[in-house]
Amino acid sequence: MTALHSPLLRFILVRLLYTVAVLLGVIVAVFFLMQIVPGDPVRIALGTRYTPESYEALRNASGLDQPLATQLVDYVGSAFTGDLGVSFRNSEPVTTMLFDRLPATITLASAAIVVALLIALPLGFVAALREGRLADNVIRVVSQFGISVPDFWMGILLIGLFSTALGWLPSAGYQPFADDPLGWLEHLVLPAITVGVVTGAIMTRYVRSSVLDVVNAPFVTTAKSKGLSTKRVLLDHVGRNALVPVLTISGIQFAGLLGGVIVVEVVFAWPGLGLLVYDSVAARDYPVLQGAILLIAVIFLVVNLVVDILYAVIDPRIRLS
Amino acid sequence: MTDSADGSMSSSLSRRGFFRVAGVAGTAFLGASALAACGGGSSDTANTIKAAIAGEPDQLDPQKSSSYFTFEVLENVFDTLVEPDDQLQMRPALAESWEISADGRQWDFTLRNGVTFHNGDPLTAADVEYSFRRIIDEELSNAYKLEAIESITALDEHRVRFTVNAPTPNLLTSIGGFKGLAIVNRRNVESGEIATKPVGTGPFSFVSRSPGASIVLASNPDYWGGAPAVDGVHFSFISQGTTAVSALRSGEIDWTDAIPAQQLSILRRDDTLDVGTVVANDYWYVTMNFDATPFADTRVRQAVAYAIDRKSIAQVVGYGTATPNELAIPSTSPWFAPYDRYTAGLDRDAAVAKSKELLRQAGIRGLDMRLMVTTEYPETVTAAQVIASNLGDVGIDVAIEQLDFGAWLDRQAAGDFDALLLGWLGNIDPEDFYYAQHHSEGTSNAQKYSNPRVDALLDSGRTELDVEARKRIYADAASIIADDVSYLYLYNPSSTQAFVKQLQGYVVRSDKAIRFRDARLERS
Numbered sequence: 001m002t003a004l005h006s007p008l009l010r011f012i013l014v015r016l017l018y019t020v021a022v023l024l025g026v027i028v029a030v031f032f033l034m035q036i037v038p039g040d041p042v043r044i045a046l047g048t049r050y051t052p053e054s055y056e057a058l059r060n061a062s063g064l065d066q067p068l069a070t071q072l073v074d075y076v077g078s079a080f081t082g083d084l085g086v087s088f089r090n091s092e093p094v095t096t097m098l099f100d101r102l103p104a105t106i107t108l109a110s111a112a113i114v115v116a117l118l119i120a121l122p123l124g125f126v127a128a129l130r131e132g133r134l135a136d137n138v139i140r141v142v143s144q145f146g147i148s149v150p151d152f153w154m155g156i157l158l159i160g161l162f163s164t165a166l167g168w169l170p171s172a173g174y175q176p177f178a179d180d181p182l183g184w185l186e187h188l189v190l191p192a193i194t195v196g197v198v199t200g201a202i203m204t205r206y207v208r209s210s211v212l213d214v215v216n217a218p219f220v221t222t223a224k225s226k227g228l229s230t231k232r233v234l235l236d237h238v239g240r241n242a243l244v245p246v247l248t249i250s251g252i253q254f255a256g257l258l259g260g261v262i263v264v265e266v267v268f269a270w271p272g273l274g275l276l277v278y279d280s281v282a283a284r285d286y287p288v289l290q291g292a293i294l295l296i297a298v299i300f301l302v303v304n305l306v307v308d309i310l311y312a313v314i315d316p317r318i319r320l321s
Numbered sequence: 322m323t324d325s326a327d328g329s330m331s332s333s334l335s336r337r338g339f340f341r342v343a344g345v346a347g348t349a350f351l352g353a354s355a356l357a358a359c360g361g362g363s364s365d366t367a368n369t370i371k372a373a374i375a376g377e378p379d380q381l382d383p384q385k386s387s388s389y390f391t392f393e394v395l396e397n398v399f400d401t402l403v404e405p406d407d408q409l410q411m412r413p414a415l416a417e418s419w420e421i422s423a424d425g426r427q428w429d430f431t432l433r434n435g436v437t438f439h440n441g442d443p444l445t446a447a448d449v450e451y452s453f454r455r456i457i458d459e460e461l462s463n464a465y466k467l468e469a470i471e472s473i474t475a476l477d478e479h480r481v482r483f484t485v486n487a488p489t490p491n492l493l494t495s496i497g498g499f500k501g502l503a504i505v506n507r508r509n510v511e512s513g514e515i516a517t518k519p520v521g522t523g524p525f526s527f528v529s530r531s532p533g534a535s536i537v538l539a540s541n542p543d544y545w546g547g548a549p550a551v552d553g554v555h556f557s558f559i560s561q562g563t564t565a566v567s568a569l570r571s572g573e574i575d576w577t578d579a580i581p582a583q584q585l586s587i588l589r590r591d592d593t594l595d596v597g598t599v600v601a602n603d604y605w606y607v608t609m610n611f612d613a614t615p616f617a618d619t620r621v622r623q624a625v626a627y628a629i630d631r632k633s634i635a636q637v638v639g640y641g642t643a644t645p646n647e648l649a650i651p652s653t654s655p656w657f658a659p660y661d662r663y664t665a666g667l668d669r670d671a672a673v674a675k676s677k678e679l680l681r682q683a684g685i686r687g688l689d690m691r692l693m694v695t696t697e698y699p700e701t702v703t704a705a706q707v708i709a710s711n712l713g714d715v716g717i718d719v720a721i722e723q724l725d726f727g728a729w730l731d732r733q734a735a736g737d738f739d740a741l742l743l744g745w746l747g748n749i750d751p752e753d754f755y756y757a758q759h760h761s762e763g764t765s766n767a768q769k770y771s772n773p774r775v776d777a778l779l780d781s782g783r784t785e786l787d788v789e790a791r792k793r794i795y796a797d798a799a800s801i802i803a804d805d806v807s808y809l810y811l812y813n814p815s816s817t818q819a820f821v822k823q824l825q826g827y828v829v830r831s832d833k834a835i836r837f838r839d840a841r842l843e844r845s
Contacts, residue, residue, distance in 0.1 A: 040727055040731060041727070043727055043730055043731060053460070054460070089379040089380070089388075090380035090516065100533075101532065101533055104534075156563055156564075159563075159567045160567065163567050163568070163571045163573070164567045164570050167572070170568070170571075170573050171564055171567040171568045172557070172559050172564045172567075172568050172573070173534060173535070173557050173568075174531070174533075174535075176531065266560060267563075268564065269373075269557065269559040269561065271533025271534035272533070275560075276533060279376065279377060279560075282560075283379070284726070284727065
């Protein structure tokens with residue numbers, strides 16, 4: 001059997017092609033989205049420095065004087081080679097700016113996922129095992145509340161309590177890990193809790209339903225009928241099996257956080273991708289904005305691809321559907 | 322969000338699979354932390370001023386940047402030949418003294434001795450010539466300020482001659498009004514490092530920058546004005562005003578200007594803080610299109626000027642920090658001239674009656690007006706709402722058009738507006754306040770105002786060297802401009818900053834320059 005006949009490899013190849021196709025679609029969509037935004041980006045970039053000469057020069061330098069089709073082909077071509085142009089604000093390569101900011105966002109998203117799991121795992125388990133009882137109902141109400149609370153409001157509340165009133169933690173900013181590990185951690189706590197609580201509330205529901213599915217599965221009934229203690233059943237059978245889908249969801253939530261913590265990063269002055277997106281919108285720095293949207297889309301696509309492939313590797317049935 | 326997460330789908334993921342996923346997540350986390358650790362190092366001491374500004378500098382080349390955030394930082398890194406003092410009078414800086422030739426066409430500046438750049442290079446007249454030539458030859462954003470200059474020549478190591486095409490009373494303001502005219506280091510420019518690692522002659526030197534987060538400056542022990550009393554300044558960027566205020570109140574930062582106006586009263590009540598407010602040299606105005614009927618009629622424009630309640634607008638936009646004004650220049654400026662035609666002796670009812678009378682004379686019964694504002698400056702939107710209500714009282718129906726700044730600029734340039742609302746920021750000399758906006762040939766005369774008397778006055782103000790005579794010229798020009806309602810002036814905003822009481826010797830300035838050179842920290 002040659003490699004191409006392997007159903008797994010074929011599946012991966014097809015998924016890869018599919019991802020590239022979606023990516024191409026995203027690039028084209030982002031390109032046209034920027035076309036329909038009102039106002040001439042060159043004019044805005046120049047602001048008070050506007051003169052007809054500087055206008056022509058920047059238009060020429062940024063390729064905006066070319067026909068739309070040429071611009072699109074150029075943009076797609078250079079985007080695939082990692083060249084996302086240069087910022088209107090400071091002429092830095094967009095790719096460099098994005099990768100400068102990515103670590104801070106990955107740090108925050110990772111810490112938030114940890115917080116979310118610390119909340120979701122115990123609460124989800126308790127809710128599932130006490131299905132329909134008081135504990136379950138309380139947890140469901142609390143998690144609904146957590147889902148509904150806007151993250152910026154939670155951030156402001158936490159700052160008000162832990163920074164202003166108690167003075168325990170810094171309210172804003174960022175400390176590189178190498179300079180001061182303790183300072184790094186202190187600055188991380190509040191934003192991580194803010195994002196983590198909201199994400200944790202969402203994930204609590206996944207954990208609950210996932211545990212419920214497993215608890216009611218035939219093999220658990222079998223295990224119980226064999227006379228195993230409830231504790232053993234929970235740890236060995238329910239726990240591990242229920243965690244698998246939860247981890248998948250964590251991965252997808254993580255990808256979501258990488259692109260979606262804009263407001264929290266602004267509230268806490270956290271120098272990640274979200275703050276860069278916010279600043280670029282404020283400064284009408286279109287190349288940076290375009291690049292950031294693309295990067296976030298790529299992260300989503302890659303995480304989805306990895307999740308799909310992992311599934312396929314583990315469970316051959318997926319490949320057939 | 323539903324409760325139907327599918328648990329059966331991947332129930333056969335093995336234990337190894339579980340750990341692999343967990344391992345990947347863990348590695349990503351550690352890797353990110355290690356990467357994040359590569360940012361700029363800081364070495365804050367108790368004697369470092371921790372300041373929070375509301376945004377990140379776009380780049381650090383003072384001659385190229387147009388961002389206020391850049392200048393908040395670079396004010397402390399660079400020097401100009403001359404500079405405005407607290408009262409905005411021009412004083413010696415890198416130039417110790419200057420002499421003007423009898424015909425007013427030659428200005429010879431003598432440089433201070435023993436000044437060095439942060440990289441050790443001595444400051445010479447060649448650096449001064451190079452700095453100004455760069456702005457002019459590369460047509461940088463402040464080149465327009467140097468239009469009167471015919472030539473700049475280094476006479477020797479320590480003397481520079483500026484030759485101007487006519488007597489230029491505002492030359493000092495033009496060459497040193499703010500750090501956009503900074504004297505830069507040639508090696509620093511030619512290596513291209515000026516945008517990221519600027520080298521100046523100022524009281525603080527650049528140490529490091531962490532993108533999106535902070536910039537660290539260290540005190541310059543060799544500063545010509547004497548070494549600063551603090552070890553350095555750590556600027557962090559906090560765009561969310563509520564966060565900045567929390568950081569200030571919890572003692573994480575010592576100083577900020579990122580203050581939401583509605584939080585001012587809280588800050589004022591906090592006895593560990595000082596809140597400094599001065600009237601800024603900025604102004605906000607409405608202008609009407611002289612090419613659009615019926616706004617070409619002076620009576621109509623005056624009717625609008627009478628009907629607008631400046632006090633309410635100032636209250637609404639500034640929570641009591643803005644100062645209503647009927648001319649551009651604030652009362653705190655040495656160039657201030659009194660003028661109160663549209664409010665003197667008139668209560669609200671009388672002003673409305675006067676406005677209606679003028680509209681009647683112009684033959685106007687009902688009138689629609691499109692008022693163009695931009696979301697770029699939210700106060701324009703707030704002010705426009707008050708104006709719409711004010712003008713409703715006299716039968717003018719205002720449609721507020723909220724535009725993106727790009728679209729706003731396009732429409733302004735195309736003359737496609739009835740009225741618009743915006744401000745002019747960072748003015749010092751009276752020429753900055755009036756020439757470009759109201760001279761027939763002015764570059765920012767979008768309303769198409771033209772009055773030969775005003776043109777003549779503004780032209781003579783440009784070349785009049787006698788200060789008192791110049792004051793009279795601009796007072797005359799300004800009152801004609803206001804009578805004609807070329808601009809309808811609304812208010813001067815304030816410059817407001819808050820800082821801990823331990824920060825001593827710091828002065829809140831009306832040009833909003835953030836100077837920490839004379840500040841000290843007295844932490845008990």
